[in-house]
Amino acid sequence: MKIFFRYQTFRFIWLTKPIGRRFHKSHQLGAPLTLADFEAINRCERSLPKNFNFAGDVLDQWSQKEKTGERPANPALWWVNGKGDEVKWSFGELGSLSRKAANVLTKPCGLERGDRVAVILPRIPEWWLINVACMRTGLVFMPGTTQLTAKDILYRLHASKAKCIVASEEVIPAVESIVSECPDLKTKLLVSPHSQDGWLSFPELFQTASAEHSCVETGSQEPMAIYFTSGTTGSPKMAQHSQSSLGIGYTLCGRYWLDLKSTDIIWNMSDTGWIKAAIGSVFSSWLQGACVFVHRMAQFDTNTFLDTLTTYPITTLCSAPTVYRMLVQKDLKRYKFKKLRHCLTGGEPLNPEVLEQWKVQTGLELYEGYGQTEVGIICANQKGQEIKPGSMGKGVLPYDVQIIDENGNILPPGKEGEIALRLTSTRPFCFFSEYVDNPEKTAATIRGNFYVTGDRGVMDSDGYFWFVGRADDVIISSGYRIGPFEVESALIEHPAVIESAVVSSPDPVRGEVVKAFVVLSAPFKSSNPEKLTLELQDHVKKSTAPYKYPRKVEFVKELPKTITGKIKRNVLRDHEWGRT
Ligand SMILES: Nc1ncnc2c1ncn2[C@@H]1O[C@H](COP(=O)(O)OP(=O)(O)OP(=O)(O)O)[C@@H](O)[C@H]1O
Numbered sequence: 001m002k003i004f005f006r007y008q009t010f011r012f013i014w015l016t017k018p019i020g021r022r023f024h025k026s027h028q029l030g031a032p033l034t035l036a037d038f039e040a041i042n043r044c045e046r047s048l049p050k051n052f053n054f055a056g057d058v059l060d061q062w063s064q065k066e067k068t069g070e071r072p073a074n075p076a077l078w079w080v081n082g083k084g085d086e087v088k089w090s091f092g093e094l095g096s097l098s099r100k101a102a103n104v105l106t107k108p109c110g111l112e113r114g115d116r117v118a119v120i121l122p123r124i125p126e127w128w129l130i131n132v133a134c135m136r137t138g139l140v141f142m143p144g145t146t147q148l149t150a151k152d153i154l155y156r157l158h159a160s161k162a163k164c165i166v167a168s169e170e171v172i173p174a175v176e177s178i179v180s181e182c183p184d185l186k187t188k189l190l191v192s193p194h195s196q197d198g199w200l201s202f203p204e205l206f207q208t209a210s211a212e213h214s215c216v217e218t219g220s221q222e223p224m225a226i227y228f229t230s231g232t233t234g235s236p237k238m239a240q241h242s243q244s245s246l247g248i249g250y251t252l253c254g255r256y257w258l259d260l261k262s263t264d265i266i267w268n269m270s271d272t273g274w275i276k277a278a279i280g281s282v283f284s285s286w287l288q289g290a291c292v293f294v295h296r297m298a299q300f301d302t303n304t305f306l307d308t309l310t311t312y313p314i315t316t317l318c319s320a321p322t323v324y325r326m327l328v329q330k331d332l333k334r335y336k337f338k339k340l341r342h343c344l345t346g347g348e349p350l351n352p353e354v355l356e357q358w359k360v361q362t363g364l365e366l367y368e369g370y371g372q373t374e375v376g377i378i379c380a381n382q383k384g385q386e387i388k389p390g391s392m393g394k395g396v397l398p399y400d401v402q403i404i405d406e407n408g409n410i411l412p413p414g415k416e417g418e419i420a421l422r423l424t425s426t427r428p429f430c431f432f433s434e435y436v437d438n439p440e441k442t443a444a445t446i447r448g449n450f451y452v453t454g455d456r457g458v459m460d461s462d463g464y465f466w467f468v469g470r471a472d473d474v475i476i477s478s479g480y481r482i483g484p485f486e487v488e489s490a491l492i493e494h495p496a497v498i499e500s501a502v503v504s505s506p507d508p509v510r511g512e513v514v515k516a517f518v519v520l521s522a523p524f525k526s527s528n529p530e531k532l533t534l535e536l537q538d539h540v541k542k543s544t545a546p547y548k549y550p551r552k553v554e555f556v557k558e559l560p561k562t563i564t565g566k567i568k569r570n571v572l573r574d575h576e577w578g579r580t
Contacts, residue, residue, distance in 0.1 A: 038251040044398050048220045048429050054247035055135040056215035062289050063091040071262050074291045081296035087125045099213035101133035104205045109187045113138035120144040120171045123294050126191045132164055133422045138216040141225045147563045150174040153564040157182045169213040212431050220244040226304045227275045229373045230562045238436040240375045246283050249430030252397055254284030258382040259342050262289030266316040275373045313339040322565045332361035348566050349467045350369050351489040352389035364423030374432040378406050379465045391464040402458050408448030420450035439464040473503040473569050477513050482548050490543040496524035501559050503573040505552050516550035
């Protein structure tokens with residue numbers, strides 16, 4: 001943790017020095033953009049400015065507000081590692097430190113505006129520094145999780161033609177094993193107190209870098225970041241986002257779904273490699289001036305998690321459904337969370353049973369959001385809105401969310417179809433710009449006047465959306481269409497089931513039938529499998545329409561998941577159908 005102490009020492013020197021460029025000049029002819037302007041853009045009541053840069057137009061404005069006392073004395077970033085180390089940066093400090101980091105990227109690393117930078121770092125403060133430094137210099141930030149294998153890294157470096165990789169020590173062996181196959185990669189920058197042959201040392205360069213840096217005037221539509229999708233259904237795709245799609249597009253999400261104000265402290269548990277980290281731990285939060293809380297936690301641990309919520313004044317929690325599924329197995333009533341008031345989830349369907357148990361045990365609602373790397377948040381249960389357990393909430397601005405058929409016709413409430421976003425003559429500014437180097441896949445997302453998500457769902461007469469499954473995951477048995485999520489949600493109501501994945505399985509009579517892979521809770525692990533299978537089948541028949549019950553049940557120790565923790569139903573399905 002030495003490097004963090006070094007940063008903290010700098011902190012005091014910098015606070016007494018004038019900061020390089022105090023105000024970004026992209027709007028120098030008019031007044032600086034305000035939060036109200038960003039909201040108006042999200043509501044399509046105002047057009048995008050020609051230039052926009054999140055660091056200059058948002059972060060540096062919060063830094064000004066700190067100086068004038070218009071923002072509470074709340075850190076912008078609060079990092080802990082559970083071992084007593086802590087970093088707290090104000091927006092002013094984040095500004096100074098990220099200017100130094102920007103100088104490291106442009107000078108010794110020799111990177112130029114538009115170059116792509118792969119950033120594979122765990123949850124350490126440098127991830128945020130490098131992220132903001134890329135914004136200041138116009139570099140295209142491409143995050144990846146440290147769980148990536150050598151093959152995954154090679155895929156990403158090849159596909160993106162990245163000029164630089166910024167990585168932590170644990171990633172070195174994987175990078176070294178494939179680097180000879182990456183001719184475009186010019187620079188390897190190591191974030192570690194130790195040095196390594198062939199790698200530039202970030203802490204060393206940072207120490208001597210100047211804090212004077214002029215933020216580049218990026219165009220609103222200029223590329224800002226490339227996110228690789230989770231790869232739940234195939235190879236990850238490179239979704240490219242612009243300065244404004246990320247930097248402005250999450251304003252309403254931060255205010256109404258995350259319900260953030262500048263006095264709030266949000267703990268978003270997403271891994272740094274996924275867009276959810278950007279949504280909850282950078283854009284939505286910092287647009288609202290809130291404090292981003294980070295726990296280094298290398299691996300999820302329920303005790304550490306619960307201790308953190310009881311120790312720190314975290315007001316807002318965002319985590320995957322899997323985490324809540326694990327937490328409700330505990331006796332949560334024993335814990336008194338310090339300040340927690342708003343809880344969120346997304347990325348996967350949330351079973352109504354888990355929502356109910358969370359509420360009973362903590363007294364707090366769980367606000368689910370539904371979205372995609374490509375287009376951000378599509379539906380959400382926003383603060384103040386009645387929650388219908390099992391629903392993903394209503395469509396969120398600026399999107400017009402509809403359920404359509406295979407010909408692009410809008411279906412009425414209650415009819416199942418594909419979840420789609422209606423397009424006007426111009427592409428919504430908060431959309432991804434494209435799948436890089438893949439015009440066919442980019443074009444395939446459009447059907448008539450709609451962007452198609454590839455997910456199936458239903459809208460009810462109140463405008464709430466209900467997830468059925470990914471289009472590929474829907475099971476057709478004896479002519480009935482069965483969504484896996486509904487069966488999984490019925491199964492999890494049974495005390496024997498911690499988690500399940502429901503897929504199609506071949507059947508000589510019905511063509512395909514429902515098969516459930518079930519992870520058992522501890523007290524049921526030694527149950528008689530035949531008896532338990534019958535009990536679970538009976539339970540599903542009572543809890544949902546009987547034709548949906550799993551005709552086949554297999555008990556497994558764990559389910560195959562993506563690195564993001566999403567269940568890979570396609571792996572189980574391919575196995576059933578002998579495709580592996
Ligand atoms: N609240 C939710 N309920 C149900 N499913 C969700 C929810 N939020 C997200 N999803 C699922 O996650 C998908 C978006 O995830 P992401 O952008 O990470 O890529 P992916 O679709 O998992 O990966 P790939 O496109 O590479 O297969 C959605 O299309 C949907 O299937």
